[in-house]
Structures are given as C-alpha cells and as structure tokens.
Amino acid sequence: MENFLPNKMRVCDTTGLPVCLEAERFIKLNAVAAVVSLLIGALAGITVALTRWEVVRFVSDLTYYRVLTFHGLNMLIFWIIFMEIAILYFAGTTLLKSRLASPALAWVGFILMAGGALAVNITILQGKGDVLMTSYPPLAADPVFYGGIVSFAVGTLIAVINFFLCIYIARRDRTYKGSVPLVVFGAIAAAIIAVLTLLHGAAIMVPTFLASLGIGWGSVSDIDPAVYRLVWWGLGHPSQQINVAAHVAVWYLLATLTTGARPLSQSVCRVAFVLYILFINLASAHHLLVDPGVSAEWKMWNTSYALYLAVLASMIHGFTVPASVEIAMRKKGFNEGLFGWLKAAPWKDPGFSAMFLSLFIFGFGGGVTGVTLGTHQINIIAHNTLRIPGHFHMTVAGGTSLAFMGLAYYVVPLIWRREYPVKALCRLQPYIFALGLSMMAIGMVAAGMHGAPRRTPLSGVEGAGPWLALLGIGGVVTFTGVLIFVLTTVVAVFFGKSNKGGPIEGWQDMERMKSNLALITSDWQPSKTGLKAKGTVALVLLFMAWFAVYYFANWKALADVWHVR
Amino acid sequence: MAEATTQDEGPPPGTIQKILDNPWLLLVLGIVIPTLSYTVWGLVEWFLLKPAELP
Ligand code: HEM
Numbered sequence: 001m002e003n004f005l006p007n008k009m010r011v012c013d014t015t016g017l018p019v020c021l022e023a024e025r026f027i028k029l030n031a032v033a034a035v036v037s038l039l040i041g042a043l044a045g046i047t048v049a050l051t052r053w054e055v056v057r058f059v060s061d062l063t064y065y066r067v068l069t070f071h072g073l074n075m076l077i078f079w080i081i082f083m084e085i086a087i088l089y090f091a092g093t094t095l096l097k098s099r100l101a102s103p104a105l106a107w108v109g110f111i112l113m114a115g116g117a118l119a120v121n122i123t124i125l126q127g128k129g130d131v132l133m134t135s136y137p138p139l140a141a142d143p144v145f146y147g148g149i150v151s152f153a154v155g156t157l158i159a160v161i162n163f164f165l166c167i168y169i170a171r172r173d174r175t176y177k178g179s180v181p182l183v184v185f186g187a188i189a190a191a192i193i194a195v196l197t198l199l200h201g202a203a204i205m206v207p208t209f210l211a212s213l214g215i216g217w218g219s220v221s222d223i224d225p226a227v228y229r230l231v232w233w234g235l236g237h238p239s240q241q242i243n244v245a246a247h248v249a250v251w252y253l254l255a256t257l258t259t260g261a262r263p264l265s266q267s268v269c270r271v272a273f274v275l276y277i278l279f280i281n282l283a284s285a286h287h288l289l290v291d292p293g294v295s296a297e298w299k300m301w302n303t304s305y306a307l308y309l310a311v312l313a314s315m316i317h318g319f320t321v322p323a324s325v326e327i328a329m330r331k332k333g334f335n336e337g338l339f340g341w342l343k344a345a346p347w348k349d350p351g352f353s354a355m356f357l358s359l360f361i362f363g364f365g366g367g368v369t370g371v372t373l374g375t376h377q378i379n380i381i382a383h384n385t386l387r388i389p390g391h392f393h394m395t396v397a398g399g400t401s402l403a404f405m406g407l408a409y410y411v412v413p414l415i416w417r418r419e420y421p422v423k424a425l426c427r428l429q430p431y432i433f434a435l436g437l438s439m440m441a442i443g444m445v446a447a448g449m450h451g452a453p454r455r456t457p458l459s460g461v462e463g464a465g466p467w468l469a470l471l472g473i474g475g476v477v478t479f480t481g482v483l484i485f486v487l488t489t490v491v492a493v494f495f496g497k498s499n500k501g502g503p504i505e506g507w508q509d510m511e512r513m514k515s516n517l518a519l520i521t522s523d524w525q526p527s528k529t530g531l532k533a534k535g536t537v538a539l540v541l542l543f544m545a546w547f548a549v550y551y552f553a554n555w556k557a558l559a560d561v562w563h564v565r
Numbered sequence: 566m567a568e569a570t571t572q573d574e575g576p577p578p579g580t581i582q583k584i585l586d587n588p589w590l591l592l593v594l595g596i597v598i599p600t601l602s603y604t605v606w607g608l609v610e611w612f613l614l615k616p617a618e619l620p
Contacts, residue, residue: 167588179578179586188588192595199596200604226614230607238599270585277591281599285607294610302603 003173004099012094014414014503023093023100027086027415029110030159031408032493034082035486037117038401041074042482049440049475051457052386054468064457065132070124072133076396077152077239078117083404084190084246085113085159090411091187091249092166098175101165105158112155119148132455134236135208137228138221146209153201153235160194163187182269186249189273193242196281200234226293237284243396244314245276247362247403251321251355254406258352258508259345260519261328264320264526264533272320275313282306289379296376303374311371318363319540322356323533327526332515338535349507354406354430361434362399365441366391368547378554381561384455386471387448390441397478398437402430405485412489413504418496420488427507429484436477443471449557 002009008021044067050058051067059067093100100106123129128142135141135149167188170176180188208228211217252269255261263269285302288294329341346352369391373382382388409426413419420426447467452459459468499505506513584590 164588164592179582185585188591192588192592195592196596196599199600227608227611230611231604234599234604267582267585271581274585274591277595278598281595282603284599284603288607293614294607298606298610306602 002097003169003175008099012414013417013499013501017094018097019415020093020099022103022106023089024415026089026100026103026106026110027411030082030086030089031411033110033114033117034079034086034404035408035489037074037078037082038482039486040121041071041079042479042486044068044071044074045482046475046479047071049472049479052459052468053472053475054459054465056472057457059457061457062130065130066124066127068455069130069132070121073120073124074117075401076133080243080396080400080404081152081156081239082113084194084242085109085156086411087246087250087407088159088163088187088191089166090415091184092163092170095181095184096166096170096176098166098170098173101162101169105162105165109155109158109162112151112158114155116148116150116152116155119144119151123148134232136232137208137223137225140212140220143209143212146205146212150202150205150209153198153205156194157198157202160191160198163191179266179270182263182266183249183253185270186245186252186273189277190242190245190249192277193238193245193281197235197238197242200231200238204228204231204235226291229288229291230294233284233287234281237287238281240392240396241276241280241283243400244280245273247358247400248273248314248317248321250403250407251317251359254351254355254403254410255321255325255328256520257410258349258355258516259325259328260332260516261321261324262519262524262526263324264327268316269320272313272316275309275316278309279306280310280313283310283374286374286379289374289376290383299376303376307374311367314363314367318359318367318543319536321359322539323536324526325356326533326536327529327531328519330531331519331524331529335531338538342535346508346512348427350409350426350430351406351507353427354402354409357430357434358399358402358406361394361402361438364543364546365394365438366399367395368543368550369445370395371547372551372554375554378558381554381558382448384453385448386444386452386454389454390444390446390448393437393441393444398434398441402433402437405433406430408485408489409507410504412492412496413499413506416493416496417500417504418492418498419505420492421496422488423507425484426488429481429488432484433478433481436474436479436481439474440471440478441474443467443469443474447471 002018004018004020009018010021012019047059047067048064048071050056051064089100092098120129123142123145129145131139131141131145207216208220208223211220211223217223252263282302285299289299289303325345326341329345334341334344345356369387372378373387373391409420447464450461450464450467452461452464452468508516578586
C-alpha cells in the first residue's frame with residue numbers, strides 16, 4: 001500500500017516506480033551541491049597535482065597547503081556526502097514506494113550542510129584554515145572552520161535520521177512486502193555507518209570548536225594530539241566506509257539497470273553488508289599504526305584480525321556483482337566461452353562502464369593496496385608516503401566517485417527528466433577518468449615506494465621524479481574526465497532535451513534495452529538458470545594471484561630494510 | 566527495476582533473515598562493536614599511558 005500525499009507523487013515513465021515529489025526535490029538539491037563540490041574540489045586537485053610534478057611546481061608552498069585542505073574537504077567530505085544523502089533519499093522513498101518522512105527535516109539538514117560547507121570553504125580561501133582536512137592540533141583554524149564542520153555534520157545526521165524515518169514509515173504503512181530490496185539494504189548499511197561516524201565527529205569536533213572559542217580545553221593547541229587523532233579517525237575513516245557501502249549498493253543498482261542482473265544470492269550479499277556494519281569501522285586504526293599511544297595488540301586486532309571480516313565482505317561483493325552480470329549476459333544469449341559475456345557487455349553505456357571500471361579499480365587497486373598497507377608491519381615502510389594517497393584515490397576517486405558518476409548518467413534522465421547532450425563524449429568519460437586516475441594513482445604509489453612523502457610540496461627524493469611526472473600527467477587526464485562529467489551534467493540539467501511523458505532515451509540500442517527490461521521485470525533466479533559464472537571465477541583467480549604477488553613483494557621490501565649477514 | 570523493488574517471497578523468514586530485517590538491531594550493533602573495539606579500548610590505553618621519562 002503506497003502512502004503518498006495527494007498531488008505529491010508521479011509515476012516514472014521508464015521504470016513505472018512512484019516518485020515522491022518532495023524526495024525528488026532533495027535528491028536534486030543534494031546532487032547539485034555534490035557536483036559543485038566535485039568541480040571546485042577537482043580544480044584544487046589539479047593545482048595540487050601540478051605542484052607535486054617537480055618540473056612544474058605550480059603554486060607556492062603555502063598555497064599548496066591551502067589548496068590541499070580545500071581539495072581534501074570538498075572531495076572527500078562534501079562531494080561524497082551530498083551525493084550519499086541524495087542516494088539515501090532515493091533509496092528510502094522510490095525503491096520502497098514510500099514518501100519522504102519529513103520535508104521540514106530535509107530542509108533543515110540541507111541548509112545546515114550547505115551552510116557548513118560554504119563556511120568551511122570561505123574560511124580556507126581567506127587563509128584562516130590552513131590545517132589540512134584532518135585539522136590535527138596544535139594546528140589551529142578560525143572558529144568558523146570548526147563551526148562549519150560541526151554544522152555540516154549535524155545537517156548530515158538530520159538527513160540520516162530522516163532516512164531512518166522513511167524506513168520506519170514505509171514499514172509501518174506496509175509499502176513493501178517481505179525484506180527491503182538489496183539496494184535499500186546497502187543504503188541502510190551506509191546510514192548505520194554514518195551514525196557511528198557522526199557520533200565520533202560530534203565527540204571530537206564540538207570540543208575542538210569550543211576550544212577554538214576558548215571554552216573547555218583552553219585553546220586548540222592545548223588539545224592532546226593523541227586523543228584527538230584517536231577520536232578524529234573514528235570520524236575520518238568510517239566516513240569512507242559510508243562510501244564503500246553506498247557505492248556497493250550503487251554497483252548492484254547499475255548492474256540491474258544496465259544488464260538486467262540479479263544478485264546470485266540475496267542472503268549472502270546481505271550478510272556481506274552486515275559484516276561491513278560490524279567490522280569495517282575498526283579500520284580507523286590504520287591511521288594510528290605508527291602512533292606511540294596505543295598498543296600493538298590494539299593495532300593488530302583492529303587492523304588485521306577483525307577487519308579481515310570486512311575484507312571478506314568486499315570480496316563477496318567483488319565476486320557477486322560481476323558474477324550476476326555474467327549470468328544475466330549468458331541468459332540473454334551471450335554464452336560463448338569464458339569471456340564472451342564480458343566482450344558483449346554494454347561498454348558504451350556509461351552507467352555500465354563506470355560501474356565495472358569502478359569495481360576493477362576499487363578491487364585490483366584500492367583493495368589490494370589497502371589490505372597490504374593496513375598490515376601493521378608493512379605499514380612502517382609506507383606510512384605518510386605518497387603510497388597512501390595512491391591507495392585512497394583508487395578507493396574514493398576510482399571506486400566511489402566513478403560509481404556515483406555512473407549513477408548520475410541514469411539519475412539525470414530519470415529524476416530531472418532531461419537527456420545528456422553529446423552522448424559520444426559521455427560514453428568516453430568513464431574511460432578518461434579511469435585512465436587518468438590509474439596513471440595518477442600508480443604515479444603516487446611508485447613515488448611513495450621511492451620514499452616520496454605525502455602532504456608536502458617538497459620533494460627531491462631520488463628516483464621519484466618520473467613517477468611524480470606520471471602523477472601530474474595522470475592528474476591532468478583525471479581532471480579532464482571530471483570536467484567532461486560536470487559540464488555535460490550541468491548542460492543536461494539546465495538545457496537537456498526533456499523526456500517528460502515518455503521513457504528515457506537510454507544508453508543502449510532498443511533491442512538490448514528490451515532484453516534488459518525483460519529480465520528486470522520477469523521473475524527469475526540466477527541459481528536456477530543452470531548457468532555458471534566461470535568467467536568471474538577466472539577473474540577472481542587472477543585477482544588472488546595479483547594480490548599474492550603484491551603482498552609478497554611488500555614483505556620482501558620490508559625485509560630489505562635491514563641487512564642480516 | 567524488479568530487483569530493486571521486489572523481494573523474495575517464500576517460506577517465513579529464519580533467524581538470520583529476521584536479524585537482517587531488523588535495521589534497529591543492526592544500528593545498535595553497528596555502533597556498539599566498533600565503539601568498544603576501537604574507541605573505548607583505545608581511550609583506555611590512552612588514559613593508562615604513563616608520561617614518558619625524559620632522558
Ligand atoms: C581531478 C581529480 C583529482 C586530482 C588531480 C587529485 C590529486 C590529488 C593530489 C595530487 C593530492 C595530494 C597528495 C599529497 O601531496 O599529499 C591529493 C590528495 C587528496 N585527494 Fe585527490 N585528486 C583528485 C580527485 C580526488 C577525489 C575524487 C577524491 C575523493 C573523493 C580525492 C581525495 C583526496 C584526499 C582526501 C586527499 C588528501 C588530502 C590530505 O592529505 O589532507 N581526490 N589529490
């Protein structure tokens with residue numbers, strides 16, 4: 001039974017799903033704020049990348065820190081979290097055939113978030129917040145900087161509460177039967193992780209804000225850095241795990257939309273999300289692996305033993321998403337050999353290519369480097385080198401950001417009901433972004449292996465020069481990818497051809513779209529098709545082999561640090 | 566959109582499924598486990614830290 005208020009709902013002409021008009025407004029507002037943050041964050045990113053490129057040294061040392069602060073916050077916090085809130089409003093309403101619980105709360109949340117982001121950005125640009133995104137004491141910023149962060153976090157918490165209220169009223173009004181859909185389950189996982197993140201955020205940023213006003217701790221420089229870092233990373237790292245849960249949910253959604261795929265096993269995928277909820281946040285301890293205040297037991301338990309349960313979850317998703325695509329493709333007749341399905345996949349559909357490239361970069365790049373760097377012993381040769389940004393650009397930029405871009409190629413036609421212009425360029429965009437990002441991340445990892453530190457414009461490290469050049473060139477290509485995405489999206493939203501009253505034009509030919517729709521709307525179970533995901537198993541074996549080589553090479557590099565005769 | 570909107574219909578849910586269907590329980594566990602394992606344990610170590618003896 002649907003629970004929409006009169007005149008507050010429309011039916012999507014493509015999917016037939018009911019869309020709550022209030023929710024639609026906030027999906028749009030948050031998505032716009034996200035794309036603006038992405039654009040300004042990318043401008044800062046290219047500035048930083050060109051500064052790290054030794055022969056270019058684009059900006060002065062102080063400007064580098066200012067711009068890096070701006071980049072980190074706009075990319076990692078504002079772009080990603082605004083987009084996540086848009087996803088929560090979509091998952092909590094349309095996918096549950098339910099209405100937005102409270103438009104008033106949604107307004108309050110959005111205003112606090114947008115106001116907070118604006119305050120932070122202005123303070124940084126005024127030169128009153130050169131503290132990098134982590135704002136470790138004794139570095140101190142203007143109170144407006146901390147106030148802006150607190151405001152953004154409170155706004156986010158309000159939006160997340162609104163999402164939980166949506167889940168509550170959908171359940172109460174029985175707008176769906178049985179369990180919530182998998183994509184919504186993924187969104188719930190993201191929202192739970194968000195609550196934990198924001199509680200830690202409040203626990204550290206509110207006292208820091210007060211300290212900046214001279215209340216409580218005395219002043220920001222009086223705060224004990226050890227305790228600050230401990231609690232701050234309870235905010236900093238889980239915020240990245242919101243991304244992981246959200247982009248995995250987006251992978252499932254895009255796999256369905258672009259190929260008609262259906263998860264191999266609903267319950268296994270759900271258990272994997274629960275493993276994220278329970279264990280992924282312990283990974284915060286990675287950031288403290290060289291901190292003297294916490295014991296080796298605490299470090300090893302949190303980063304290795306318990307965390308591996310969350311790694312297992314990523315591996316489950318990393319298998320089930322491509323495997324479900326493989327089964328759907330085979331079912332549609334692309335059943336030749338090991339990789340016939342992959343060759344025939346809709347590579348010209350930016351929703352699909354973004355999803356698959358995101359999965360590949362996240363798993364083969366971000367995942368393998370992350371597990372390796374998170375190993376207590378190996379971390380000692382990598383901590384605070386450029387290997388760390390190399391790793392996380394493959395997770396948050398190559399993984400999350402690319403998945404969110406892929407989602408936009410469907411959200412704009414479905415929610416704004418406008419078509420993208422210059423479709424050929426849009427089809428190319430995920431490849432450009434993925435190529436540039438891979439070059440940049442490889443440059444960072446390799447320069448870091450030579451010992452180049454992160455968070456400094458200074459270099460001169462022997463052997464790192466060519467890799468820093470690769471970082472710079474890769475940065476230019478990645479920036480081009482972002483620019484194409486932002487420009488085409490803005491043009492689509494404001495001037496795109498309207499598709500109101502009919503289905504979206506779509507990114508695949510008619511025949512393909514019909515066969516996808518047939519799978520999406522029919523009742524079939526992948527496990528009952530008799531088809532096997534052999535190609536995905538081969539890809540998994542390749543992944544395991546690559547992981548073993550990389551892991552071994554790192555232990556070898558650690559052993560090379562000392563000489564035993 | 567069937568995958569995104571329809572749910573498994575079938576026999577009544579078992580215990581695991583009931584846990585999976587309870588977002589409030591997951592919310593509590595998702596806060597308690599990391600808070601105890603990472604934050605509280607870490608803070609206890611920090612409280613028990615003895616000041617370093619200067620050489
Ligand atoms: C145009 C694309 C991008 C370029 C050219 C770029 C480039 C860079 C460079 C060169 C650094 C500095 C490394 C250092 O000197 O320590 C950096 C840091 C960083 N980037 Fe990006 N990046 C891009 C996209 C992204 C995206 C999409 C995200 C997140 C979603 C992101 C998150 C970060 C973060 C969190 C840092 C670390 C900031 C810090 O250490 O305080 N970047 N980026």
